[in-house]
Amino acid sequence: MARHKDNLPAPPDLPSFRVEPSEEERDQQQRTRSVAERHQNTGLVRHDAFLDEASIDPDAAKVVRRLERHGFQAYLVGGCIRDLLLSGRPKDFDIATSARPEDVRSLFRNCRVIGRRFRLAHVLFGGGKVIEVATFRRNPQDLDEEEDLLIRSDNVFGEAHEDAIRRDFTINALFYDLDRRQVLDWCGGMEDIAKRMIRTIGEPSVRFREDPVRILRAIKFAARLDLGIEPNVYDAMVSHREDLGRAARPRVFEEVLRLIRQGSAHRSMWITWESGVMAVLMPELAAFLDDEESHPEAVSRFWRQLDAADRMTHGRGPIDDVVLMTTLFYEPLQEAMAGSRDRMRAAGDFLAPVAERIAIPRRIADGMRRILAMLPRLRAGRTVRAGRSGDIVTAAQRVLELTSAS
Ligand code: ATP
Ligand code: MG
Numbered sequence: 001m002a003r004h005k006d007n008l009p010a011p012p013d014l015p016s017f018r019v020e021p022s023e024e025e026r027d028q029q030q031r032t033r034s035v036a037e038r039h040q041n042t043g044l045v046r047h048d049a050f051l052d053e054a055s056i057d058p059d060a061a062k063v064v065r066r067l068e069r070h071g072f073q074a075y076l077v078g079g080c081i082r083d084l085l086l087s088g089r090p091k092d093f094d095i096a097t098s099a100r101p102e103d104v105r106s107l108f109r110n111c112r113v114i115g116r117r118f119r120l121a122h123v124l125f126g127g128g129k130v131i132e133v134a135t136f137r138r139n140p141q142d143l144d145e146e147e148d149l150l151i152r153s154d155n156v157f158g159e160a161h162e163d164a165i166r167r168d169f170t171i172n173a174l175f176y177d178l179d180r181r182q183v184l185d186w187c188g189g190m191e192d193i194a195k196r197m198i199r200t201i202g203e204p205s206v207r208f209r210e211d212p213v214r215i216l217r218a219i220k221f222a223a224r225l226d227l228g229i230e231p232n233v234y235d236a237m238v239s240h241r242e243d244l245g246r247a248a249r250p251r252v253f254e255e256v257l258r259l260i261r262q263g264s265a266h267r268s269m270w271i272t273w274e275s276g277v278m279a280v281l282m283p284e285l286a287a288f289l290d291d292e293e294s295h296p297e298a299v300s301r302f303w304r305q306l307d308a309a310d311r312m313t314h315g316r317g318p319i320d321d322v323v324l325m326t327t328l329f330y331e332p333l334q335e336a337m338a339g340s341r342d343r344m345r346a347a348g349d350f351l352a353p354v355a356e357r358i359a360i361p362r363r364i365a366d367g368m369r370r371i372l373a374m375l376p377r378l379r380a381g382r383t384v385r386a387g388r389s390g391d392i393v394t395a396a397q398r399v400l401e402l403t404s405a406s
Pocket of ligand 2: 079080091
């Protein structure tokens with residue numbers, strides 16, 4: 001550049017140079033590039049979604065970011081994204097990643113790998129918090145075996161999009177990219193979130209035959225989140241309800257508990273009954289409800305008791321499982337015991353096939369019987385000595401509260 005009328009010496013000729021990015025900057029650029037290139041040709045739709053950072057568990061975010069910093073893909077997935085989009089209060093935060101369980105373990109000191117067949121990493125934080133980190137998997141279904149679709153092993157690692165489509169419902173298959181604040185959607189889940197609709201990923205009858213417990217999961221989400229069930233999905237639930245008899249009984253029982261645990265027992269049991277699922281799993285209860293005409297008061301007390309349980313759950317937090325199960329069967333049990341000279345024996349005879357069919361654990365079945373035995377004394381205002389287990393007396397008092405509220 002020409003310089004005029006100043007007496008300063010000409011500037012020296014400086015060598016031209018470019019500032020090279022540091023290694024760290026280069027890594028960052030590489031990562032940004034490769035994040036943008038991820039999931040090409042997989043049918044991915046990205047939705048910008050600014051989920052409130054404050055409602056995302058900071059420890060889960062830490063785990064995601066550390067995995068990403070080490071070159072792995074990591075996303076918040078499943079129920080937490082669904083709940084954040086629908087109701088704002090996830091129960092827990094799960095992570096899906098391209099890292100293998102042993103990679104995760106090597107990145108986190110406070111980590112243990114659990115499960116033999118289906119290996120998962122649990123990253124542990126203070127206060128007993130566990131963040132579950134699962135490696136992307138795909139549906140191992142061998143579609144040649146049309147006859148028997150039941151999934152028996154599900155530990156085949158895969159890609160992110162395969163991990164999304166192996167999930168049960170579209171609303172459960174959304175992944176969240178924390179840094180780009182995008183929901184990754186391979187299955188049309190965002191549209192179903194907007195429509196508040198439960199839809200299986202793929203053919204409903206295939207997905208329910210693969211895993212009949214999904215029928216109960218559909219009921220749980222419909223009841224808990226107040227969602228509709230897509231008509232073809234509902235029809236398939238009804239058609240395949242008998243398959244629940246083939247599912248692993250402890251899984252079925254766990255899912256029955258989830259139906260009544262989270263403050264939507266009334267709605268859950270209504271759908272369970274109406275869909276005919278109750279007739280498969282708890283025919284004694286279904287028969288009690290079907291026969292409404294012969295005891296309308298008892299049936300309306302049954303529904304009011306479930307309402308009371310839901311209110312108690314919302315107001316005071318989770319109710320003990322033994323209290324819930326006793327309340328659920330309280331009215332038919334009263335009928336079974338009425339007029340019997342040995343009331344406890346009548347209760348035992350009623351409960352034995354119920355417990356057998358849905359694999360009620362011994363602890364809960366025994367607790368139900370003990371509560372039933374205590375109730376008449378408690379109801380008469382007499383004290384019951386707690387003996388070694390005060391817990392069961394407290395449980396019986398809860399049942400009394402729930403069944404006399406109606
Ligand atoms: P909850 O809020 O009751 O925990 P959830 O959707 O988080 O509901 P989990 O059992 O914790 O349910 O499962 C986490 C995720 O794993 C689900 O969101 C879903 O994507 C997937 N999943 C769970 N169970 C099944 C199943 N039986 N078949 C296919 N995918 C499943
Ligand atoms: Mg969950």
